[in-house]
Amino acid sequence: MRWTETFITTQRDDPQEAEIPSHKLMIRAGMIRKLASGLYTFLPLGLRVLRKVEAIIREEMNRAGALEILMPILQPRNLWERSGRWEGMDDIMLKARTHQGRELVLGPTHEEVVTDLVAREISSYKQLPKNLYQINTKFRDEIRPRFGVMRSREFIMKDAYSFDYDDASAERSYQQMFDAYTRIFERCGLNAMAVEADTGMMGGNRSQEFMVPAETGEDAIVLCPECGYAANVERAGRKEEPVRVTRTKQTIEEIDTPELRTVEELAAFFQTTADRFIKTLIYTADGEPVAILIRGDRDVNESKLRRFLGVEELELADEETIRKITGAPLGFAGPVGLEGVRIIADYSVAHIAAGITGANRKDTHLINVNIDRDCAIREYHDLAIAQEGDLCPRCGLPMTFRRGIEVGHVFKLGTKYSEALSAMVKDESGREKPAIMGCYGIGVSRTVAAIIEQHHDEKGIIWPSPVAPYQVLILAINPADEAVSGAAEGLYKELTKKGMEVLYDDRPVSAGVKFNDSDLIGISVRITVGKKFIRSGGVEVKRRDSEEVHSLPPSEVTELVEEMLSLI
């Protein structure tokens, strides 16, 4: 492709709206343009990369035995009512309505559609296992779209769904997808890692996310450098620290704390630190109130709590409920004498000696509280968000934190959807059983952004060759000079004939502009034809990821470029 015949508009300045490198570079390199918040057009250069990633995904999915299909984006409301997610996913679903008033959902995901399909078409265990996938646009009404295509309202996703008849087979399907994902991200040049994850709205038994470590990632990953335990912070467990505490012998005292509600305010008032406080939070779990005790310097991990309680709906109780349970307004709840509500304590409170806590009376707190002496706590559990230095739940050594970008997520769904949507198969004995499902997603457009996050420098993108929009860039310094353009044209034709994807920068602009654009769009191999060629007959070949320049006659270029591309 000649630069003058394609549509690559680069920008010199960072766009004002972009914050992270991939977003800035995708705009500057002319890969994407914004239509509105969270909505982007892919321009030719960006689309080429997207297609490369898709091609890798297709190859690996097909190799793993998955079958490509294409499902509708618009889905009937009825299907979502049957799965029970019409309510639960209400806030992220974009909806449409036909002239007749029929309600449709712009698919945020496709479990319902694919399970319904399988329910209709498959009836015997002999037809299983099956794994169906598609690469399609998904719609999610994100509360806050951000970072360009990293989190947008409309995005390209590869989603696969496996159906098996027994646990062993389901486990194999899961493992096959896990392995395929590992290969896909590797081929995209990504250093990705699998971490334990929360199943969230998808439900199911177990899930793992594929994370690309990046400072700009939206997720926090907890890692154990010793045993390799890795988990999303939403999921991460922790081992309790064995701490010896000295109980106070002093008795509980009531202290006036007018209008002091938060731990910070109280810590300042008592001139002490947050870890002396027993924080008492009242939640409503599927309509039932529950009191959670946690040390003042810790936060409740609501995913853990939801999982522990086995409930769907979990939110902090409203003021009225708090008043009813504690007899006090918001900010003065405490475990001493608290009755008529289930109390669950995070392990962190077990160590507090002479603690401070709410007195269940307005403007009053208690001091000298010994949790074992003064409160009747029957349930202790790990309910806290993991923090730097917490101990690994597997090996007990301190864990570290990293940030990451979630590019893929694999789930063991069990029979949640197959039961709801009657995807039943007969086993050998003729009995009907729900199919065992797994689902597997890759954010394709997000993967493109993640690749840039991991592969760029101050000048621009540095594509791994398998996903580069073109493999080779030919840069003619002064194409008006016939010797230069002749040699460049010759190379362009020769390399193209060899099957390489070549972009030929034939623009009549100054050398600096071309060099800078070349670095910006990040094509793996650059061939420069300029006055050195006129002088000495040599052209220059350089990899984007290296400073080394090879000078050689045009006749030797093809071989060197082929060799280089095989290495990048």
Next chain:
RNA sequence: CGGGGCGUAGCGCAGUCUGGUUAGCGCGCCUGCUUUGGGAGCAGGAGGUCGGGAGUUCAAAUCUCCCCGCCCCGACCA
């Protein structure tokens, strides 16, 4: 939804506090000439309902009110 910021030419910005000729700068764009190894030079040129509406005023990019859009943090979320 709460907090903060922004909206002036395609892009990046100044001007707004303290109202006052014809709204500026850099880059980009168009024409011509000269240039061509890391964002060229000279000359000429085009391009703006200053996000929108209402108001105050002799006078509004600038002050007031309402609305819209965009970005960041939080809440939330694959």
